[in-house]
Amino acid sequence: MINEHDLAALNGTCPEHYEPFQDRAGAFYETFERKPENQEQTHYCPGCGHGITHKMVARAIDELGIQDRTILCTPVGCSVFGYYYFDVGNIQAAHGRASAVAVGAKRARPDSVVLCYQGDGDLAAIGTAEIVHAANRGEPITVFFLNNAIYGMTGGQMAPTTLIGMKSTTTPNGRDPWNEGYPLHICELFAQLDAPVYLERVALGNSKQLIGAARAIKKGIENQVKGLGFSLIEILSPCPTIWKMNPVDAQHWVRDELTKVFPPGVYRDRTKDAPVRPAPKPKPALADLPKMLVGKGGVAPVEPAGTAPAAVHDLSIRIAGFGGQGVLMLGQVLAEAGLSADMRVSWLPSYGPEMRSGTSNCHVRISHKEIASPVVTKPNVLLALNEPSLRKFLATVEPGGWVLYNGTSLPEGMERDDVHFVIKPFTELADQVGDARAGNIVMLGTLLEATGMLSGESIDAALKRLVKTERWLELDRKALAKGRETFHLEPVSA
Amino acid sequence: MAKQLIKGNEAIVKAAVLAGCRAYYGYPITPASEIAEAAAHYLPLAGGTFLQAESEVAAINMIYGAAGAGLRAMTASSGPGISLMQEGLSFLAGAELPCVIADIMRAGPGLGNIGPEQGDYFQVVKGGGHGNYRALVLAPDSVQEMADLTALAFELADKYRNPVYVLADGYIGQMMEPVEFANQAIEPPPPDWAVLGTAESRKNLISSIFIEPESQEHHVRHMMTKYHRAEREDVRFESVQTEDADIVLVGYGIIARILKSVVEMARERGVKAGLLRPITLYPFPTRAIRALCGHAATFGVVEMSTGQMVEDVRLAVEGRCPVEFYGRSGGVVPTAEEILAFVLEIAKPAWPASILEEVAIHD
Ligand SMILES: Cc1ncc(C[n+]2csc(CCOP(=O)(O)OP(=O)(O)O)c2C)c(N)n1
Ligand code: SF4
Numbered sequence: 001m002i003n004e005h006d007l008a009a010l011n012g013t014c015p016e017h018y019e020p021f022q023d024r025a026g027a028f029y030e031t032f033e034r035k036p037e038n039q040e041q042t043h044y045c046p047g048c049g050h051g052i053t054h055k056m057v058a059r060a061i062d063e064l065g066i067q068d069r070t071i072l073c074t075p076v077g078c079s080v081f082g083y084y085y086f087d088v089g090n091i092q093a094a095h096g097r098a099s100a101v102a103v104g105a106k107r108a109r110p111d112s113v114v115l116c117y118q119g120d121g122d123l124a125a126i127g128t129a130e131i132v133h134a135a136n137r138g139e140p141i142t143v144f145f146l147n148n149a150i151y152g153m154t155g156g157q158m159a160p161t162t163l164i165g166m167k168s169t170t171t172p173n174g175r176d177p178w179n180e181g182y183p184l185h186i187c188e189l190f191a192q193l194d195a196p197v198y199l200e201r202v203a204l205g206n207s208k209q210l211i212g213a214a215r216a217i218k219k220g221i222e223n224q225v226k227g228l229g230f231s232l233i234e235i236l237s238p239c240p241t242i243w244k245m246n247p248v249d250a251q252h253w254v255r256d257e258l259t260k261v262f263p264p265g266v267y268r269d270r271t272k273d274a275p276v277r278p279a280p281k282p283k284p285a286l287a288d289l290p291k292m293l294v295g296k297g298g299v300a301p302v303e304p305a306g307t308a309p310a311a312v313h314d315l316s317i318r319i320a321g322f323g324g325q326g327v328l329m330l331g332q333v334l335a336e337a338g339l340s341a342d343m344r345v346s347w348l349p350s351y352g353p354e355m356r357s358g359t360s361n362c363h364v365r366i367s368h369k370e371i372a373s374p375v376v377t378k379p380n381v382l383l384a385l386n387e388p389s390l391r392k393f394l395a396t397v398e399p400g401g402w403v404l405y406n407g408t409s410l411p412e413g414m415e416r417d418d419v420h421f422v423i424k425p426f427t428e429l430a431d432q433v434g435d436a437r438a439g440n441i442v443m444l445g446t447l448l449e450a451t452g453m454l455s456g457e458s459i460d461a462a463l464k465r466l467v468k469t470e471r472w473l474e475l476d477r478k479a480l481a482k483g484r485e486t487f488h489l490e491p492v493s494a
Numbered sequence: 495m496a497k498q499l500i501k502g503n504e505a506i507v508k509a510a511v512l513a514g515c516r517a518y519y520g521y522p523i524t525p526a527s528e529i530a531e532a533a534a535h536y537l538p539l540a541g542g543t544f545l546q547a548e549s550e551v552a553a554i555n556m557i558y559g560a561a562g563a564g565l566r567a568m569t570a571s572s573g574p575g576i577s578l579m580q581e582g583l584s585f586l587a588g589a590e591l592p593c594v595i596a597d598i599m600r601a602g603p604g605l606g607n608i609g610p611e612q613g614d615y616f617q618v619v620k621g622g623g624h625g626n627y628r629a630l631v632l633a634p635d636s637v638q639e640m641a642d643l644t645a646l647a648f649e650l651a652d653k654y655r656n657p658v659y660v661l662a663d664g665y666i667g668q669m670m671e672p673v674e675f676a677n678q679a680i681e682p683p684p685p686d687w688a689v690l691g692t693a694e695s696r697k698n699l700i701s702s703i704f705i706e707p708e709s710q711e712h713h714v715r716h717m718m719t720k721y722h723r724a725e726r727e728d729v730r731f732e733s734v735q736t737e738d739a740d741i742v743l744v745g746y747g748i749i750a751r752i753l754k755s756v757v758e759m760a761r762e763r764g765v766k767a768g769l770l771r772p773i774t775l776y777p778f779p780t781r782a783i784r785a786l787c788g789h790a791a792t793f794g795v796v797e798m799s800t801g802q803m804v805e806d807v808r809l810a811v812e813g814r815c816p817v818e819f820y821g822r823s824g825g826v827v828p829t830a831e832e833i834l835a836f837v838l839e840i841a842k843p844a845w846p847a848s849i850l851e852e853v854a855i856h857d
Contacts, residue, residue: 068693071563083699089689091562092701094585097555100547104559104567105689107543108517112563112691130555133548283541289679292539293508294498332499332670339499339672347499347670351525351608372754374669377829 043081047247049148049204049237049254050079053217057115057144058086060218064225069113073102075127077119078152096127099134102141110280113224116143121151124160124184131186138195138229140277142220145186145232148239149258156242160184163261168242187234187267197229199268203236205255209264219271228274236262313368315453316376318393320361321385321406325427326440329466330383331362333444336462337454338366346374359388366454381451383443385426387411394419402451404443422450424486430479438479445483497672502640502662503528503570505673506596507536509641510568513648514681515594516542517560517567519553521575524608525664526598529570540679550575554582554595561591562700564688566648570596572664573606573614576622583657584623587717588702590687592651594644595629596660598667601825609825610664612747615802618659619775626714628721630658630728631775633746637671643773645676650728652682654720661775663798665748665827721777730773731782735761739768741841742790744783744807746772748827749796755830756837763834765841775803780810787814792840796820796833816840 070088076095083090093101102116165174202213220231238250338345363376380401384390399418427439518533537544547553560567601611704710750771760767795804
């Protein structure tokens, strides 16, 4: 492997000064950067539900004393800059994906408190799949779902929660259920799932509702602190700007209209009887990992390098037959045995377009040299477990190569006088030793006896690694012996 | 440590875990599914997380969350799934989050089929997602390299705080070869920029938004300096008999393995062929290729695509000598014999008379 860095040094093009990574830490909390002229206000419009909700979330974090542990995942929508206002760890997500991001963060840091904040377009349109599955898995995160029945950030397009008849820039004549369907009821929908622990819909329509909202928000966070599962609080929230109302009217509209379609209430509360999450299994010691991962699978050569007979200095083997005849397994035994003999090996299964119609084949290379191409297009050994395979591959065999065929005689038109044929009913022979499925191993025995390739020890070591049960190991050993003796029963037809 | 015979797809996972990967999020797709299956087994064993996500879109965003929270994280997929991940890739790059993505390419476009192809080069090497970013791309040509380059991918991802791909094809993924793994496992501590849910990391922010155009420009310029650094420090390639080569073949992945056979076959016939195998597709070994223009008569680029990497070779050569292309696609793997015919064809002016007859057959 050549590193171009060395080349560059030779050519005198030394690395230039390299800038450190962008340091964004701390950038947002001393000043409100987005509107430098406006340090005392949020970027939200007057009367916006986001600002109110932020305050409630912040107060709950404070009251619960979890500021250091909190990770806030913010969406794309008007609250994309939520991280300006929360002095906690912040991760800003792509549109609709905040819940998936929250899942990744929570599972990475189970001791943290992960809050996921999403609008109705973000959660209930583009991000529906992510939030449904997070809820259904009972991910122990807390979700604040801000439902303002509209897309705020992009300037007033229809949301999945837009009311029937409600005008938006993309429903200029009002939402028509025949075209746009009906408002999506997230709490009602999620109440059908088994896993969620807590689902409540609250509204920001008057001061009584505000008190209820603050309580629900705190409870949703507390659930996570207690180690309970998925909590979602849907917050019906005013968007005076897009609704073209003043803040007071917008608040009334939440109270009088939105709540008619989206009734507030507790849709699920299992905070008392939710099963406690099992504690994670203890981590293994780092030093033990290599053994756990590689350990037993490692292969030590059973015969010294170079002792395999010259006949096998460079084998290109193609094995083919019906699925279930053990084509891939036979290839693996050969490759494993080659490895035991300290040779270079490769095994490549047919898959994809070739696999259609229940046939299967594989390429095996065994060589004393480094293996260039593992793809065998001109085999010097063809193991054909059925007639179609013989028909397909016979012509590709190198002159002087070996062809083992599972049958009683060569099918018509399959003659060649420049290869060695060995024709035996391997499947039937396997039946005689106890199981027709061992036909591949009988064929292997014959191949070993015919060519002298690979020692018995290498093959046995390979079988021991690959064959999982004692019964089959015994059977395969018998099949191997049967194959070896069968080879001598009749002369090879040339 | 002793070698073991395993599939390329499985080698990726074992190497990843040894390199400290503790989060895997993915969605099944042939021919990459064994990666998820092995991850389902080995990640929990190592105290990590495995989750079959609801889609590739979700998976890549879970990776974003895990990486943002300071874990070494990876996912794997193939063509259609990689397409779905591209928005997430752009966000990861923009937020400067390290992660590793394995793409075990299959035939496309559309559903295509599950046969091996190299048609994802454009979407993986040239960006794929929106905006000014690059992903580093490593292209293994053996199962051993599936392991080694996966480990390297995690190092590079951290070095540059950027996503790194391991780009292989269905053959390299499905193939079994002996592999020797690292005999030590590592688990680097979380980086100091990560959001961990602790007092020390409370000030940290993961985001890709810069609302002021000047800040955004500053950010992408900063990212470009990283990529220029990678172009200086982390280009990797393998040269096989290029020193005296008249014909320099360029190919990666399984094609490079076939080309190694072709180089031998061509030389047996008196054609001085060599191979330059890019190991990093981005950063591309541009200078190494350009340096060969001095003595090479012709470059022969071979891909399992209709011609994607060849564009980078042409950019490197800049018209100094001819660049010929041979491609198969759709899941068809070219044979050494057909590539040899292509080599003999483009080598025509340099043919020894003795092989004229043989070549005539290929015409
Ligand atoms: C993939 C993608 N598609 C579209 C957008 C544009 N976009 C940004 S925010 C948004 C809708 C936000 O609406 P909502 O989630 O209801 O939040 P609100 O602004 O009302 O708080 C859209 C469509 C985007 N950023 N990314
Ligand atoms: S547009 Fe609506 S949701 Fe967005 S900040 Fe203004 S009031 Fe709030």
